[in-house]
Amino acid sequence: MIREIIGLIFIIIGVTFDFLGVLGLVRLPDVYNRLQAATKCVTFGSAGVLFGVFILQGFNSFGFKALIGIIFIFLTSPVAAHAISRASHRSGIPLTKETVVDKYQEDHELREE
Amino acid sequence: MKYLRWFLGLIFIATFLYFNFFIYQADIIPKLINVILFSALFVLFRVIFGPSPADRIVAVDILGILIIGMLALFGLFYEKSFFMDIGLIWALLSFIASLAFAKILEGRQLDD
Numbered sequence: 001m002i003r004e005i006i007g008l009i010f011i012i013i014g015v016t017f018d019f020l021g022v023l024g025l026v027r028l029p030d031v032y033n034r035l036q037a038a039t040k041c042v043t044f045g046s047a048g049v050l051f052g053v054f055i056l057q058g059f060n061s062f063g064f065k066a067l068i069g070i071i072f073i074f075l076t077s078p079v080a081a082h083a084i085s086r087a088s089h090r091s092g093i094p095l096t097k098e099t100v101v102d103k104y105q106e107d108h109e110l111r112e113e
Numbered sequence: 114m115k116y117l118r119w120f121l122g123l124i125f126i127a128t129f130l131y132f133n134f135f136i137y138q139a140d141i142i143p144k145l146i147n148v149i150l151f152s153a154l155f156v157l158f159r160v161i162f163g164p165s166p167a168d169r170i171v172a173v174d175i176l177g178i179l180i181i182g183m184l185a186l187f188g189l190f191y192e193k194s195f196f197m198d199i200g201l202i203w204a205l206l207s208f209i210a211s212l213a214f215a216k217i218l219e220g221r222q223l224d225d
Binding site: 023 | 141142145148149151152153155156158159165166167168170171172174175178179181182185186188189194197198200201204205208211212214215216218219
């Protein structure tokens with residue numbers, strides 16, 4: 001009984017993070033902001049859902065697959081986000097006008113000197 | 114105009130949450146699945162309206178992660194573990210697709 005409640009709490013928290021992350025994807029002004037908000041929030045949200053599923057299922061086939069899923073998205077999501085942001089910057093997609101610093105551009109110019 | 118759009122968005126979300134959690138009669142798990150599907154609607158918005166190709170690539174990436182959570186809930190609801198297999202394969206393919214799209218966006222060939 002208590003285990004079911006805890007698992008359900010994790011799932012609800014995870015789904016809430018998913019939803020808020022996707023709101024960030026819609027609302028934020030440029031691709032770099034969206035990438036940060038959406039990737040981190042949705043990754044954490046889905047990992048929360050999977051952890052809740054693991055708590056509910058225990059140490060059986062399903063539970064272990066959920067754990068593997070958590071490890072998988074924790075490893076792959078930052079790599080994908082990094083690749084997308086790097087490719088975006090290199091292809092010249094502009095930052096929003098509110099942005100005050102561009103470290104990647106500074107590093108790039110420094111290396112070209 | 115900005116406040117009108119903000120207000121309409123709030124009405125849209127509030128209406129969905131009201132119907133999902135108070136009108137729709139079901140267990141809690143299908144309601145949470147509905148929330149994830151509603152989130153996927155926002156991802157679809159970003160795919161359609163972009164405006165840049167990178168925004169669409171981000172949306173594909175996010176959809177992959179959302180779907181693995183949704184399939185976990187499906188597996189929980191129907192008590193079948195093969196949904197988790199589908200979710201893992203989907204996440205893997207989504208990851209590879211995101212990396213491939215990022216490479217194309219940068220202007221490189223896939224064998225560079």
